[in-house]
Amino acid sequence: MNVLRFELKKAFQSPVVSILIMLFLFFNFWLIYKHAGIREELKVTNQLVERFGYKIDSEMSAKLQDYYQSKLQKMNKLTNEKFGKTYERAGDFFAEYEHRNKELSEEELHVITETAIVESYYELIQKIDQTYRHLDLSQNAKMDIKGYGLSGKTAEVTREYYIKLKNRLDELIEAGEHKNLFFIGYVYHMHSFLFKDLMRQMIFEVMILVVLITGHVTTYEFQNQTCLTVYASKRGRKLMLDKLVANLFASLCICAVILGATLLVYFLVFDYSGLWGIPISSFFNSEFSFPYISWWKLPFGIYLSCVLVVFIICQLFFTVITYSIAVWIKNNYLVYAVFAILFGFCVLIPGIIPKNLTAIFWTRYTPFSLILNPHLWFIGWNVFTPKKYEWTTTVIWTCLLAIATVVTFLKFNKEQID
Incomplete structure (x- = not known):
C-alpha cells in the first residue's frame, strides 16, 4: 500500500499537472460561460414539461x-x-x-x-409526423456511397447499414420516442454543445494529463538514474505492476476532477431537471434535417451515463497504451512522441485505405477514432457509426491491451536493466 501511495505521489507532485488541471477547468468554464446567455430561454422548456408533461x-x-x-x-x-x-x-x-x-x-x-x-x-x-414520414434512408445510403466514394463490398455494407437503421427508425416511431419535448435542437444545439464541443474538449484534456502522468511515473527511475537500486530491492521488478495500478487510479482521479467539476457547473447553469427521462431520439433534439436516432431507447440520463462510461474506458486505454510504450522506451519525452505518432497513425489510416475494401470500416475500431465524435456515440448517423461500435471497440481493445500488458511485463522481467 505504501508503494502505491508513493507512486501516486509521483503522479501528482509535478506542478505542471496542477497548472494544466486549473487551466483546462478554466477553458471548460469559459466555454460554458460563453453559452450561458440562453439559459433563461431554456427554462421555458422545463416549464412546459412541468405544466404538460413531455x-x-x-x-x-x-x-x-x-x-x-x-x-x-x-x-x-x-x-x-x-x-x-x-x-x-x-x-x-x-x-x-x-x-x-x-x-x-x-x-x-x-x-x-x-x-x-x-x-x-x-x-x-x-410538423413531427410529416418530417418523419418524409425520411428516406435509402437516399442517405446513396449520399454516403457517393460522398465517401465507396464501391463494391463497402457500398453493399452501407446499404445494409441503412436497412438496419430504417428498422430501428420504424421501431422508434411506433414507440413514440420521437414525440417528446426537449430543448429545440436547431435553435440551441445543446446536444452538440455538451457532447461534441464540451465533452470532446474534456476527452483531449484528460488524455493529455493521462499521457503526461503515466509517462512520468513509469519512467521515473530510469529518468532519475535510480533504476539499478530500486529494481534490485525486495519489491524488485514487481514495482512495475504497482506503477500500472497507480497509473490507472491516477487516471480515474483525473477523470473525476475534470468531468465532475465541469459537469457540475454545466448542470448548475443549464437546467435539465425535467428532462432526464426524455429519449435522446426526441424530434426536438434534432439539429439538422436528419434527426438523431439512437440504436436503443436511451433517456437523456442513461445516455449521458453511457457516454461517461465510454469516456472513462477510453482514458484507461490511453493509460495502458502509454504505460506499455514507456516500459519499452524508458524515456518520457520519447513516450509522448510515440503516443502522438500512434494517435495520428490510427486516425489517418482509415482515410488512405482503398474505398472498396471493408478494412475502411474495421480500422476505425480504435479508441483514437472513437473519441473524435462523442456526440454520435450510440447513435446511427452514417455508415461509420454502426450499432455496438462503442462496445465492440471496448471489447477488442480490452483484449489487445491485456495481451500487450502481459507481454510487456514478461519482457521487462527478463531484460537487463542498465
Whole structure:
C-alpha cells in the first residue's frame, strides 16, 4: 500500500499537472460561460414539461395550443399598448421590431420571448409526423456511397447499414420516442454543445494529463538514474505492476476532477431537471434535417451515463497504451512522441485505405477514432457509426491491451536493466 501511495505521489507532485488541471477547468468554464446567455430561454422548456408533461399526444397538443393562444393574447396586449400593433405570430414581432427591443423593459421582452418559444414548440409539434414520414434512408445510403466514394463490398455494407437503421427508425416511431419535448435542437444545439464541443474538449484534456502522468511515473527511475537500486530491492521488478495500478487510479482521479467539476457547473447553469427521462431520439433534439436516432431507447440520463462510461474506458486505454510504450522506451519525452505518432497513425489510416475494401470500416475500431465524435456515440448517423461500435471497440481493445500488458511485463522481467 505504501508503494502505491508513493507512486501516486509521483503522479501528482509535478506542478505542471496542477497548472494544466486549473487551466483546462478554466477553458471548460469559459466555454460554458460563453453559452450561458440562453439559459433563461431554456427554462421555458422545463416549464412546459412541468405544466404538460413531455409526452406529445393529441391531448397535450390541444392544451399547448390553448396555452399558446393565451400567451399570444397577453403579448398582443403589450405590443398594442407599446406600438399600437398586434401580431398573428410572436415571431413576426422579432422580424419587424428587432431594432426596437431597447424600447421594452427586460420583463416585457421576456413576455414576448417566452411567447415566441412556446410558439416554436407548438408549430414544430405540427410538423413531427410529416418530417418523419418524409425520411428516406435509402437516399442517405446513396449520399454516403457517393460522398465517401465507396464501391463494391463497402457500398453493399452501407446499404445494409441503412436497412438496419430504417428498422430501428420504424421501431422508434411506433414507440413514440420521437414525440417528446426537449430543448429545440436547431435553435440551441445543446446536444452538440455538451457532447461534441464540451465533452470532446474534456476527452483531449484528460488524455493529455493521462499521457503526461503515466509517462512520468513509469519512467521515473530510469529518468532519475535510480533504476539499478530500486529494481534490485525486495519489491524488485514487481514495482512495475504497482506503477500500472497507480497509473490507472491516477487516471480515474483525473477523470473525476475534470468531468465532475465541469459537469457540475454545466448542470448548475443549464437546467435539465425535467428532462432526464426524455429519449435522446426526441424530434426536438434534432439539429439538422436528419434527426438523431439512437440504436436503443436511451433517456437523456442513461445516455449521458453511457457516454461517461465510454469516456472513462477510453482514458484507461490511453493509460495502458502509454504505460506499455514507456516500459519499452524508458524515456518520457520519447513516450509522448510515440503516443502522438500512434494517435495520428490510427486516425489517418482509415482515410488512405482503398474505398472498396471493408478494412475502411474495421480500422476505425480504435479508441483514437472513437473519441473524435462523442456526440454520435450510440447513435446511427452514417455508415461509420454502426450499432455496438462503442462496445465492440471496448471489447477488442480490452483484449489487445491485456495481451500487450502481459507481454510487456514478461519482457521487462527478463531484460537487463542498465
